[in-house]
Amino acid sequence: MNLTTESRLEKLLKRGEFVVTAEIGPPQHASAHEIIHHARMLKDYVDATNITDCQTAVVRLSSFAAAVHILREGLEPIMQMTCRDRNRIAMQADLLGAYSLGIRNLLCLTGDHQSFGNHPTAKNVHDLDSIQLINMVKRMRDDKVFACGEPIKEHEPRFFIGAAANPFADPFEFRVLRLEKKINAGAQFIQTQIIFDLERFSRFMEMAVERGLHERAYILAGLLPLKSIGAARYMQKNVPGMIVPEEVIQRLRKAKDEGKDVAEEGVDMCVEFINEVRKIKGVAGVHIMAIAWEEIVPTIVQKAGLYPRPKAD
Amino acid sequence: MIVAEQKPFAEIAGFVADCNKILVAGCLGCVAVCLAGGEKETEILAAALRMHRRLQGKPLETVTYTATRQCDPEYVDAMADLVKDVDAVVSLACGVGVQYLAERYRDKWVVPALNTRFVGGSVAQGVWEERCGLCGECILHKTGGICPIIRCSKSLLNGPCGGSQYGKCEISKDVPCAWQLIYDRMKALGKLEWLLEYQPPKDWSKSRDGGPRKAVREDATI
Numbered sequence: 020m021n022l023t024t025e026s027r028l029e030k031l032l033k034r035g036e037f038v039v040t041a042e043i044g045p046p047q048h049a050s051a052h053e054i055i056h057h058a059r060m061l062k063d064y065v066d067a068t069n070i071t072d073c074q075t076a077v078v079r080l081s082s083f084a085a086a087v088h089i090l091r092e093g094l095e096p097i098m099q100m101t102c103r104d105r106n107r108i109a110m111q112a113d114l115l116g117a118y119s120l121g122i123r124n125l126l127c128l129t130g131d132h133q134s135f136g137n138h139p140t141a142k143n144v145h146d147l148d149s150i151q152l153i154n155m156v157k158r159m160r161d162d163k164v165f166a167c168g169e170p171i172k173e174h175e176p177r178f179f180i181g182a183a184a185n186p187f188a189d190p191f192e193f194r195v196l197r198l199e200k201k202i203n204a205g206a207q208f209i210q211t212q213i214i215f216d217l218e219r220f221s222r223f224m225e226m227a228v229e230r231g232l233h234e235r236a237y238i239l240a241g242l243l244p245l246k247s248i249g250a251a252r253y254m255q256k257n258v259p260g261m262i263v264p265e266e267v268i269q270r271l272r273k274a275k276d277e278g279k280d281v282a283e284e285g286v287d288m289c290v291e292f293i294n295e296v297r298k299i300k301g302v303a304g305v306h307i308m309a310i311a312w313e314e315i316v317p318t319i320v321q322k323a324g325l326y327p328r329p330k331a332d
Numbered sequence: 333m334i335v336a337e338q339k340p341f342a343e344i345a346g347f348v349a350d351c352n353k354i355l356v357a358g359c360l361g362c363v364a365v366c367l368a369g370g371e372k373e374t375e376i377l378a379a380a381l382r383m384h385r386r387l388q389g390k391p392l393e394t395v396t397y398t399a400t401r402q403c404d405p406e407y408v409d410a411m412a413d414l415v416k417d418v419d420a421v422v423s424l425a426c427g428v429g430v431q432y433l434a435e436r437y438r439d440k441w442v443v444p445a446l447n448t449r450f451v452g453g454s455v456a457q458g459v460w461e462e463r464c465g466l467c468g469e470c471i472l473h474k475t476g477g478i479c480p481i482i483r484c485s486k487s488l489l490n491g492p493c494g495g496s497q498y499g500k501c502e503i504s505k506d507v508p509c510a511w512q513l514i515y516d517r518m519k520a521l522g523k524l525e526w527l528l529e530y531q532p533p534k535d536w537s538k539s540r541d542g543g544p545r546k547a548v549r550e551d552a553t554i
Binding site: 102103107129130131132134135143145146147148149150151154155166183184185187188189190193196197199200203204212259260 | 497
Protein backbone atom coordinates (compact mmCIF):
# COMPACT_ATOMS: atom_id res chain seq x y z
CA MET A 20 0.00 0.00 0.00
CA ASN A 21 1.31 3.37 -0.98
CA LEU A 22 0.73 5.51 2.09
CA THR A 23 1.90 9.07 2.54
CA THR A 24 1.92 8.99 6.33
CA GLU A 25 1.84 6.71 9.37
CA SER A 26 -1.79 7.66 9.96
CA ARG A 27 -4.02 4.74 10.83
CA LEU A 28 -6.93 6.67 9.34
CA GLU A 29 -5.14 6.93 6.02
CA LYS A 30 -4.43 3.22 6.05
CA LEU A 31 -8.09 2.34 6.61
CA LEU A 32 -9.32 4.75 3.95
CA LYS A 33 -6.77 3.54 1.46
CA ARG A 34 -7.90 -0.02 2.12
CA GLY A 35 -11.42 1.02 1.20
CA GLU A 36 -12.94 0.73 4.66
CA PHE A 37 -16.01 2.88 5.34
CA VAL A 38 -14.51 4.88 8.20
CA VAL A 39 -16.15 6.39 11.26
CA THR A 40 -14.74 9.43 13.00
CA ALA A 41 -16.16 11.30 15.96
CA GLU A 42 -15.41 14.49 17.78
CA ILE A 43 -14.32 15.37 21.28
CA GLY A 44 -14.63 18.95 22.46
CA PRO A 45 -12.00 19.74 25.12
CA PRO A 46 -13.19 21.27 28.41
CA GLN A 47 -12.95 24.84 29.66
CA HIS A 48 -10.57 23.85 32.43
CA ALA A 49 -7.18 22.31 32.94
CA SER A 50 -8.07 18.68 33.66
CA ALA A 51 -8.01 15.95 31.02
CA HIS A 52 -10.43 13.86 33.04
CA GLU A 53 -13.41 14.14 30.62
CA ILE A 54 -11.21 13.84 27.54
CA ILE A 55 -9.80 10.57 28.84
CA HIS A 56 -13.27 9.39 29.85
CA HIS A 57 -14.60 10.07 26.35
CA ALA A 58 -11.56 8.56 24.66
CA ARG A 59 -12.05 5.29 26.58
CA MET A 60 -15.70 5.26 25.67
CA LEU A 61 -15.14 5.91 21.96
CA LYS A 62 -11.97 3.90 21.46
CA ASP A 63 -13.50 0.72 20.09
CA TYR A 64 -16.29 2.42 18.16
CA VAL A 65 -14.53 4.91 15.92
CA ASP A 66 -11.40 4.90 13.78
CA ALA A 67 -10.20 8.32 14.83
CA THR A 68 -11.50 11.31 16.75
CA ASN A 69 -11.33 14.99 15.97
CA ILE A 70 -10.21 17.29 18.71
CA THR A 71 -11.68 20.72 18.25
CA ASP A 72 -9.53 23.84 18.45
CA CYS A 73 -11.37 26.32 20.68
CA GLN A 74 -14.58 25.78 18.75
CA THR A 75 -16.93 28.76 18.46
CA ALA A 76 -13.96 30.81 19.67
CA VAL A 77 -14.40 29.78 23.29
CA VAL A 78 -11.18 29.20 25.23
CA ARG A 79 -10.72 25.51 25.92
CA LEU A 80 -7.92 23.09 26.67
CA SER A 81 -5.81 23.13 23.51
CA SER A 82 -6.46 20.66 20.70
CA PHE A 83 -2.76 19.84 20.72
CA ALA A 84 -2.70 18.77 24.39
CA ALA A 85 -6.08 17.03 24.19
CA ALA A 86 -4.87 15.07 21.17
CA VAL A 87 -1.90 13.82 23.17
CA HIS A 88 -4.21 12.74 26.00
CA ILE A 89 -6.41 10.63 23.72
CA LEU A 90 -3.40 9.21 21.92
CA ARG A 91 -2.22 7.87 25.28
CA GLU A 92 -5.57 6.11 25.56
CA GLY A 93 -4.92 4.32 22.27
CA LEU A 94 -7.37 6.37 20.20
CA GLU A 95 -6.11 8.10 17.09
CA PRO A 96 -6.58 11.87 17.17
CA ILE A 97 -7.34 14.22 14.29
CA MET A 98 -5.98 17.47 15.61
CA GLN A 99 -7.96 20.47 14.41
CA MET A 100 -6.04 23.65 13.75
CA THR A 101 -7.71 26.95 12.94
CA CYS A 102 -6.16 30.02 11.36
CA ARG A 103 -7.87 32.34 13.81
CA ASP A 104 -5.46 32.28 16.73
CA ARG A 105 -1.97 31.63 15.39
CA ASN A 106 0.33 32.98 12.74
CA ARG A 107 2.46 30.81 10.47
CA ILE A 108 5.31 30.78 12.98
CA ALA A 109 3.19 29.42 15.82
CA MET A 110 1.40 27.00 13.51
CA GLN A 111 4.59 25.43 12.21
CA ALA A 112 6.01 25.23 15.73
CA ASP A 113 2.85 23.41 16.89
CA LEU A 114 3.01 21.10 13.87
CA LEU A 115 6.56 20.07 14.72
CA GLY A 116 5.62 19.60 18.36
CA ALA A 117 2.42 17.67 17.62
CA TYR A 118 4.17 15.35 15.23
CA SER A 119 6.97 14.72 17.73
CA LEU A 120 4.31 13.57 20.20
CA GLY A 121 2.77 11.10 17.79
CA ILE A 122 -0.10 13.07 16.23
CA ARG A 123 -0.53 12.04 12.60
CA ASN A 124 -3.81 13.59 11.39
CA LEU A 125 -4.50 17.27 11.00
CA LEU A 126 -7.72 19.03 10.04
CA CYS A 127 -7.05 22.50 8.66
CA LEU A 128 -9.78 25.05 9.32
CA THR A 129 -10.45 28.77 9.03
CA GLY A 130 -12.02 28.96 12.49
CA ASP A 131 -15.22 30.56 13.75
CA HIS A 132 -15.07 34.31 14.14
CA GLN A 133 -14.06 35.44 17.62
CA SER A 134 -17.28 37.42 17.96
CA PHE A 135 -19.11 34.11 18.61
CA GLY A 136 -16.98 33.21 21.59
CA ASN A 137 -16.20 34.38 25.09
CA HIS A 138 -13.43 36.77 24.00
CA PRO A 139 -15.16 38.88 21.36
CA THR A 140 -12.66 41.72 21.86
CA ALA A 141 -9.70 39.52 20.91
CA LYS A 142 -7.62 40.23 17.83
CA ASN A 143 -7.94 37.57 15.14
CA VAL A 144 -4.87 36.46 13.26
CA HIS A 145 -5.72 34.88 9.89
CA ASP A 146 -2.13 35.21 8.75
CA LEU A 147 -2.93 32.21 6.54
CA ASP A 148 -6.30 31.02 5.34
CA SER A 149 -7.26 27.36 5.56
CA ILE A 150 -6.15 26.59 2.00
CA GLN A 151 -2.76 28.19 2.59
CA LEU A 152 -2.46 26.18 5.81
CA ILE A 153 -3.21 22.97 3.93
CA ASN A 154 -0.54 23.83 1.38
CA MET A 155 1.99 24.72 4.07
CA VAL A 156 1.49 21.36 5.81
CA LYS A 157 1.80 19.54 2.50
CA ARG A 158 5.00 21.37 1.57
CA MET A 159 6.48 20.67 4.99
CA ARG A 160 5.83 16.98 4.37
CA ASP A 161 6.46 16.51 0.64
CA ASP A 162 8.95 19.24 -0.18
CA LYS A 163 10.53 19.28 3.29
CA VAL A 164 10.43 23.05 3.54
CA PHE A 165 9.10 25.58 6.01
CA ALA A 166 6.59 28.15 4.80
CA CYS A 167 9.47 30.57 4.14
CA GLY A 168 11.09 28.06 1.79
CA GLU A 169 13.98 27.14 4.09
CA PRO A 170 14.64 23.40 4.15
CA ILE A 171 13.59 21.18 7.02
CA LYS A 172 16.90 19.35 7.11
CA GLU A 173 15.61 16.27 8.89
CA HIS A 174 12.55 14.78 10.58
CA GLU A 175 9.89 16.65 8.62
CA PRO A 176 6.37 16.38 10.05
CA ARG A 177 4.29 13.98 7.95
CA PHE A 178 0.62 14.68 8.53
CA PHE A 179 -2.37 13.08 6.86
CA ILE A 180 -4.05 16.31 5.80
CA GLY A 181 -7.73 17.02 6.23
CA ALA A 182 -10.00 19.89 5.37
CA ALA A 183 -13.62 20.85 5.85
CA ALA A 184 -16.26 21.38 3.19
CA ASN A 185 -19.62 23.00 3.72
CA PRO A 186 -22.20 22.12 1.07
CA PHE A 187 -24.75 24.25 2.91
CA ALA A 188 -22.89 27.53 2.78
CA ASP A 189 -23.07 29.93 -0.15
CA PRO A 190 -22.37 30.54 -2.95
CA PHE A 191 -23.42 26.92 -3.49
CA GLU A 192 -21.89 26.59 -6.97
CA PHE A 193 -18.53 27.71 -5.59
CA ARG A 194 -18.49 25.12 -2.80
CA VAL A 195 -17.32 22.25 -5.00
CA LEU A 196 -14.73 24.49 -6.64
CA ARG A 197 -13.47 25.48 -3.22
CA LEU A 198 -13.28 21.81 -2.29
CA GLU A 199 -11.21 21.28 -5.41
CA LYS A 200 -8.95 24.16 -4.41
CA LYS A 201 -8.42 22.48 -1.05
CA ILE A 202 -7.61 19.15 -2.68
CA ASN A 203 -5.25 20.85 -5.13
CA ALA A 204 -3.54 22.51 -2.16
CA GLY A 205 -2.99 19.11 -0.52
CA ALA A 206 -6.12 18.02 1.35
CA GLN A 207 -6.37 14.20 1.45
CA PHE A 208 -9.53 13.75 3.48
CA ILE A 209 -12.57 15.97 3.85
CA GLN A 210 -15.10 16.20 6.66
CA THR A 211 -18.30 17.99 5.76
CA GLN A 212 -20.53 20.29 7.72
CA ILE A 213 -23.43 18.58 9.50
CA ILE A 214 -25.90 17.22 6.96
CA PHE A 215 -29.65 17.52 7.47
CA ASP A 216 -30.49 18.49 3.90
CA LEU A 217 -29.76 15.25 2.05
CA GLU A 218 -30.94 16.56 -1.28
CA ARG A 219 -28.47 19.44 -1.27
CA PHE A 220 -25.69 17.16 -0.06
CA SER A 221 -26.44 14.71 -2.88
CA ARG A 222 -26.23 17.52 -5.42
CA PHE A 223 -22.93 18.62 -3.93
CA MET A 224 -21.57 15.09 -4.13
CA GLU A 225 -22.75 14.70 -7.72
CA MET A 226 -20.81 17.80 -8.67
CA ALA A 227 -17.77 16.60 -6.72
CA VAL A 228 -17.89 13.19 -8.38
CA GLU A 229 -18.32 14.82 -11.77
CA ARG A 230 -15.01 16.60 -11.19
CA GLY A 231 -13.42 13.37 -9.95
CA LEU A 232 -12.78 14.82 -6.50
CA HIS A 233 -13.91 11.63 -4.69
CA GLU A 234 -10.95 9.88 -6.30
CA ARG A 235 -8.49 12.50 -5.13
CA ALA A 236 -9.66 12.81 -1.51
CA TYR A 237 -11.72 10.77 0.93
CA ILE A 238 -14.97 12.54 1.69
CA LEU A 239 -16.53 11.87 5.10
CA ALA A 240 -20.13 12.98 5.59
CA GLY A 241 -20.70 15.05 8.74
CA LEU A 242 -23.67 14.05 10.91
CA LEU A 243 -25.10 15.04 14.24
CA PRO A 244 -27.62 13.29 16.48
CA LEU A 245 -30.22 15.82 17.58
CA LYS A 246 -30.87 15.68 21.29
CA SER A 247 -33.77 18.10 21.51
CA ILE A 248 -36.15 20.22 19.47
CA GLY A 249 -34.55 23.32 20.98
CA ALA A 250 -31.11 22.32 19.74
CA ALA A 251 -32.47 21.72 16.25
CA ARG A 252 -34.26 25.06 16.21
CA TYR A 253 -31.15 26.83 17.50
CA MET A 254 -29.02 25.38 14.71
CA GLN A 255 -31.67 26.23 12.15
CA LYS A 256 -31.85 29.85 13.21
CA ASN A 257 -28.48 30.76 14.68
CA VAL A 258 -25.66 28.70 13.24
CA PRO A 259 -24.34 30.30 10.06
CA GLY A 260 -23.66 27.86 7.26
CA MET A 261 -26.17 25.24 8.45
CA ILE A 262 -29.43 24.13 6.90
CA VAL A 263 -31.93 22.32 9.13
CA PRO A 264 -35.05 21.62 7.06
CA GLU A 265 -38.37 22.14 8.80
CA GLU A 266 -39.32 18.47 8.35
CA VAL A 267 -36.43 17.47 10.61
CA ILE A 268 -37.87 19.57 13.39
CA GLN A 269 -41.41 18.39 12.64
CA ARG A 270 -40.29 14.79 13.00
CA LEU A 271 -38.87 15.45 16.46
CA ARG A 272 -42.02 17.32 17.40
CA LYS A 273 -44.18 14.46 16.22
CA ALA A 274 -42.12 12.02 18.29
CA LYS A 275 -42.61 14.23 21.31
CA ASP A 276 -46.35 14.50 20.70
CA GLU A 277 -46.56 10.73 20.49
CA GLY A 278 -44.85 10.47 23.85
CA LYS A 279 -41.58 9.14 22.46
CA ASP A 280 -38.14 10.16 23.67
CA VAL A 281 -36.95 13.01 21.41
CA ALA A 282 -33.28 12.15 21.88
CA GLU A 283 -33.96 8.57 20.87
CA GLU A 284 -35.72 9.81 17.75
CA GLY A 285 -32.66 12.02 17.08
CA VAL A 286 -30.42 8.98 17.28
CA ASP A 287 -32.66 7.00 14.94
CA MET A 288 -32.65 9.89 12.49
CA CYS A 289 -28.85 10.05 12.64
CA VAL A 290 -28.62 6.33 11.93
CA GLU A 291 -30.97 6.74 8.98
CA PHE A 292 -28.82 9.57 7.67
CA ILE A 293 -25.74 7.33 7.94
CA ASN A 294 -27.53 4.68 5.91
CA GLU A 295 -28.56 7.27 3.34
CA VAL A 296 -25.16 8.90 2.89
CA ARG A 297 -23.54 5.46 2.57
CA LYS A 298 -25.51 5.03 -0.64
CA ILE A 299 -24.19 8.26 -2.14
CA LYS A 300 -21.31 7.79 -4.55
CA GLY A 301 -18.05 9.22 -3.31
CA VAL A 302 -18.79 9.09 0.43
CA ALA A 303 -15.88 7.32 2.12
CA GLY A 304 -17.10 7.43 5.69
CA VAL A 305 -18.99 9.38 8.32
CA HIS A 306 -17.94 11.98 10.84
CA ILE A 307 -20.27 11.97 13.83
CA MET A 308 -20.31 15.27 15.68
CA ALA A 309 -22.19 14.53 18.87
CA ILE A 310 -21.51 17.92 20.37
CA ALA A 311 -21.49 17.67 24.19
CA TRP A 312 -23.08 14.21 23.79
CA GLU A 313 -20.03 12.07 23.05
CA GLU A 314 -21.41 9.11 25.01
CA ILE A 315 -24.12 8.46 22.41
CA VAL A 316 -21.61 7.68 19.64
CA PRO A 317 -21.19 3.95 20.45
CA THR A 318 -24.97 3.47 20.27
CA ILE A 319 -25.14 5.19 16.88
CA VAL A 320 -22.23 3.20 15.49
CA GLN A 321 -23.81 -0.05 16.65
CA LYS A 322 -27.27 0.79 15.37
CA ALA A 323 -25.79 1.76 11.99
CA GLY A 324 -24.17 -1.65 11.74
CA LEU A 325 -20.70 -0.14 11.76
CA TYR A 326 -19.50 -2.09 14.78
CA PRO A 327 -17.02 -3.68 15.23
CA ARG A 328 -14.51 -1.37 13.63
CA PRO A 329 -11.83 -2.83 11.36
CA LYS A 330 -8.32 -3.43 12.62
CA ALA A 331 -5.64 -1.36 10.94
CA ASP A 332 -3.04 -4.12 10.90
CA MET B 333 -10.68 59.03 3.08
CA ILE B 334 -10.07 58.50 6.76
CA VAL B 335 -13.33 58.14 8.63
CA ALA B 336 -13.44 59.20 12.26
CA GLU B 337 -16.05 59.69 14.96
CA GLN B 338 -16.09 61.99 17.93
CA LYS B 339 -15.28 60.41 21.27
CA PRO B 340 -17.95 60.50 23.99
CA PHE B 341 -18.15 64.05 25.31
CA ALA B 342 -17.43 63.04 28.91
CA GLU B 343 -14.18 61.43 27.84
CA ILE B 344 -13.01 64.58 26.07
CA ALA B 345 -14.10 66.78 28.98
CA GLY B 346 -12.14 64.51 31.30
CA PHE B 347 -8.93 64.97 29.29
CA VAL B 348 -8.98 68.73 29.96
CA ALA B 349 -10.63 68.77 33.40
CA ASP B 350 -7.61 70.50 34.95
CA CYS B 351 -7.13 73.11 32.21
CA ASN B 352 -8.16 76.75 32.28
CA LYS B 353 -7.55 77.54 28.63
CA ILE B 354 -7.46 75.20 25.67
CA LEU B 355 -7.08 75.28 21.91
CA VAL B 356 -9.71 73.22 20.10
CA ALA B 357 -8.17 72.41 16.73
CA GLY B 358 -10.18 71.10 13.79
CA CYS B 359 -9.06 69.86 10.41
CA LEU B 360 -10.47 70.58 6.97
CA GLY B 361 -9.31 67.25 5.54
CA CYS B 362 -11.05 63.86 5.71
CA VAL B 363 -12.57 64.45 9.15
CA ALA B 364 -14.40 67.53 7.88
CA VAL B 365 -15.90 65.47 5.04
CA CYS B 366 -17.13 62.79 7.44
CA LEU B 367 -18.58 65.44 9.73
CA ALA B 368 -16.38 64.61 12.70
CA GLY B 369 -13.75 67.34 12.97
CA GLY B 370 -14.38 70.20 10.55
CA GLU B 371 -14.97 73.85 11.39
CA LYS B 372 -18.56 73.36 12.53
CA GLU B 373 -17.77 70.38 14.77
CA THR B 374 -14.81 72.26 16.24
CA GLU B 375 -16.96 75.26 17.23
CA ILE B 376 -19.69 73.01 18.64
CA LEU B 377 -17.24 71.01 20.73
CA ALA B 378 -15.60 74.17 22.09
CA ALA B 379 -18.99 75.63 23.02
CA ALA B 380 -20.08 72.38 24.66
CA LEU B 381 -16.90 72.22 26.71
CA ARG B 382 -17.33 75.84 27.85
CA MET B 383 -20.94 75.23 28.82
CA HIS B 384 -20.09 72.06 30.68
CA ARG B 385 -17.40 73.83 32.68
CA ARG B 386 -19.56 76.84 33.39
CA LEU B 387 -22.20 74.53 34.86
CA GLN B 388 -19.48 73.00 37.00
CA GLY B 389 -18.58 76.47 38.25
CA LYS B 390 -15.12 76.18 36.76
CA PRO B 391 -15.17 78.23 33.54
CA LEU B 392 -12.96 77.19 30.64
CA GLU B 393 -11.54 79.53 28.05
CA THR B 394 -11.39 78.12 24.53
CA VAL B 395 -9.67 79.22 21.37
CA THR B 396 -10.63 77.54 18.12
CA TYR B 397 -8.73 77.03 14.90
CA THR B 398 -9.38 74.77 11.94
CA ALA B 399 -6.28 73.86 9.98
CA THR B 400 -6.31 73.12 6.26
CA ARG B 401 -4.73 69.78 7.17
CA GLN B 402 -3.24 68.69 10.47
CA CYS B 403 -1.16 66.03 8.71
CA ASP B 404 1.05 68.66 7.09
CA PRO B 405 3.81 70.47 9.05
CA GLU B 406 3.18 73.69 7.18
CA TYR B 407 -0.40 73.99 8.44
CA VAL B 408 0.51 72.78 11.91
CA ASP B 409 3.14 75.55 12.16
CA ALA B 410 0.46 78.12 11.46
CA MET B 411 -1.12 77.45 14.86
CA ALA B 412 2.02 78.34 16.83
CA ASP B 413 0.72 81.67 18.17
CA LEU B 414 -2.51 80.13 19.38
CA VAL B 415 -0.84 77.15 21.02
CA LYS B 416 1.58 79.31 23.00
CA ASP B 417 -0.55 80.22 26.01
CA VAL B 418 -3.03 77.34 26.28
CA ASP B 419 -2.82 74.48 28.79
CA ALA B 420 -3.84 71.85 26.26
CA VAL B 421 -4.75 71.28 22.63
CA VAL B 422 -7.81 69.18 21.79
CA SER B 423 -7.38 67.92 18.24
CA LEU B 424 -10.35 66.97 16.11
CA ALA B 425 -8.09 65.48 13.45
CA CYS B 426 -7.45 61.79 12.83
CA GLY B 427 -4.67 60.06 14.75
CA VAL B 428 -2.15 61.46 12.30
CA GLY B 429 -3.09 65.05 13.05
CA VAL B 430 -2.95 64.50 16.81
CA GLN B 431 0.57 63.12 16.45
CA TYR B 432 1.68 65.96 14.20
CA LEU B 433 0.53 68.45 16.81
CA ALA B 434 2.19 66.52 19.63
CA GLU B 435 5.44 66.32 17.68
CA ARG B 436 5.45 70.00 16.77
CA TYR B 437 4.35 71.31 20.19
CA ARG B 438 6.39 69.09 22.45
CA ASP B 439 5.67 70.87 25.72
CA LYS B 440 1.90 70.88 25.20
CA TRP B 441 -0.67 68.36 26.38
CA VAL B 442 -2.29 67.29 23.07
CA VAL B 443 -5.36 65.06 23.30
CA PRO B 444 -7.59 63.39 20.70
CA ALA B 445 -11.23 64.31 20.40
CA LEU B 446 -11.91 61.64 17.78
CA ASN B 447 -11.64 57.91 17.40
CA THR B 448 -10.07 57.25 14.02
CA ARG B 449 -12.12 54.41 12.60
CA PHE B 450 -11.14 53.33 9.11
CA VAL B 451 -10.38 54.15 5.51
CA GLY B 452 -13.58 54.19 3.55
CA GLY B 453 -16.21 56.25 1.89
CA SER B 454 -19.76 57.44 2.09
CA VAL B 455 -22.52 54.99 1.15
CA ALA B 456 -25.52 57.16 2.08
CA GLN B 457 -26.03 60.54 3.67
CA GLY B 458 -24.39 60.25 7.09
CA VAL B 459 -23.22 56.64 6.57
CA TRP B 460 -19.67 55.57 5.86
CA GLU B 461 -18.17 52.13 5.28
CA GLU B 462 -14.70 50.67 5.38
CA ARG B 463 -13.22 49.80 2.00
CA CYS B 464 -9.43 49.52 2.27
CA GLY B 465 -7.30 47.52 4.69
CA LEU B 466 -4.11 49.41 3.83
CA CYS B 467 -2.32 46.09 3.28
CA GLY B 468 0.33 47.71 1.12
CA GLU B 469 -0.04 45.35 -1.84
CA CYS B 470 -3.31 45.78 -3.67
CA ILE B 471 -5.04 42.66 -4.98
CA LEU B 472 -8.29 44.24 -6.18
CA HIS B 473 -7.55 43.16 -9.76
CA LYS B 474 -7.90 39.54 -8.58
CA THR B 475 -11.08 40.02 -6.62
CA GLY B 476 -13.37 42.01 -8.87
CA GLY B 477 -12.64 45.31 -7.19
CA ILE B 478 -13.85 44.09 -3.77
CA CYS B 479 -11.28 43.94 -0.97
CA PRO B 480 -11.28 40.64 0.96
CA ILE B 481 -8.56 41.87 3.30
CA ILE B 482 -10.86 44.28 5.05
CA ARG B 483 -14.36 43.35 3.90
CA CYS B 484 -14.02 39.65 4.78
CA SER B 485 -14.05 39.38 8.58
CA LYS B 486 -11.26 36.80 8.34
CA SER B 487 -9.24 38.38 5.51
CA LEU B 488 -9.48 35.18 3.48
CA LEU B 489 -7.71 35.09 0.13
CA ASN B 490 -8.96 31.83 -1.38
CA GLY B 491 -12.71 32.11 -1.20
CA PRO B 492 -15.55 32.18 1.33
CA CYS B 493 -15.44 30.29 4.63
CA GLY B 494 -18.22 27.95 5.68
CA GLY B 495 -20.02 30.75 7.49
CA SER B 496 -21.17 32.54 4.35
CA GLN B 497 -24.89 32.04 3.88
CA TYR B 498 -27.63 33.85 1.97
CA GLY B 499 -25.04 36.44 0.95
CA LYS B 500 -24.20 37.40 4.53
CA CYS B 501 -21.12 37.08 6.70
CA GLU B 502 -21.33 34.85 9.76
CA ILE B 503 -20.64 37.78 12.07
CA SER B 504 -23.89 39.58 11.29
CA LYS B 505 -26.92 39.49 9.05
CA ASP B 506 -26.17 43.15 8.33
CA VAL B 507 -22.74 42.44 6.85
CA PRO B 508 -22.52 41.23 3.26
CA CYS B 509 -20.10 38.35 2.67
CA ALA B 510 -17.23 39.90 0.71
CA TRP B 511 -16.59 36.61 -1.06
CA GLN B 512 -20.20 36.35 -2.18
CA LEU B 513 -19.81 39.83 -3.67
CA ILE B 514 -16.53 38.83 -5.27
CA TYR B 515 -18.01 35.62 -6.64
CA ASP B 516 -21.05 37.39 -8.09
CA ARG B 517 -18.96 40.07 -9.74
CA MET B 518 -16.31 37.74 -11.16
CA LYS B 519 -19.07 35.50 -12.49
CA ALA B 520 -20.80 38.46 -14.14
CA LEU B 521 -17.49 39.50 -15.66
CA GLY B 522 -16.87 35.97 -16.96
CA LYS B 523 -13.70 35.70 -14.87
CA LEU B 524 -14.59 32.92 -12.41
CA GLU B 525 -11.44 31.01 -13.34
CA TRP B 526 -9.44 33.69 -11.50
CA LEU B 527 -10.98 32.49 -8.26
CA LEU B 528 -9.80 28.93 -8.83
CA GLU B 529 -6.19 30.01 -8.78
CA TYR B 530 -4.45 29.36 -5.45
CA GLN B 531 -3.46 32.57 -3.71
CA PRO B 532 -0.30 32.04 -1.65
CA PRO B 533 0.17 33.45 1.85
CA LYS B 534 0.25 37.22 1.84
CA ASP B 535 3.35 39.26 2.59
CA TRP B 536 2.07 41.02 5.70
CA SER B 537 5.39 42.83 6.11
CA LYS B 538 4.01 45.30 3.59
CA SER B 539 1.08 45.85 5.94
CA ARG B 540 1.32 47.15 9.53
CA ASP B 541 3.10 43.97 10.58
CA GLY B 542 6.38 45.24 9.17
CA GLY B 543 6.49 48.18 11.58
CA PRO B 544 5.66 51.79 10.73
CA ARG B 545 5.73 52.30 6.98
CA LYS B 546 7.38 55.02 5.01
CA ALA B 547 6.89 56.14 1.43
CA VAL B 548 9.62 58.04 -0.39
CA ARG B 549 9.22 59.61 -3.81
CA GLU B 550 12.76 60.36 -4.92
CA ASP B 551 11.57 62.69 -7.66
CA ALA B 552 9.62 64.78 -5.17
CA THR B 553 12.29 65.10 -2.47
CA ILE B 554 14.51 68.14 -2.25
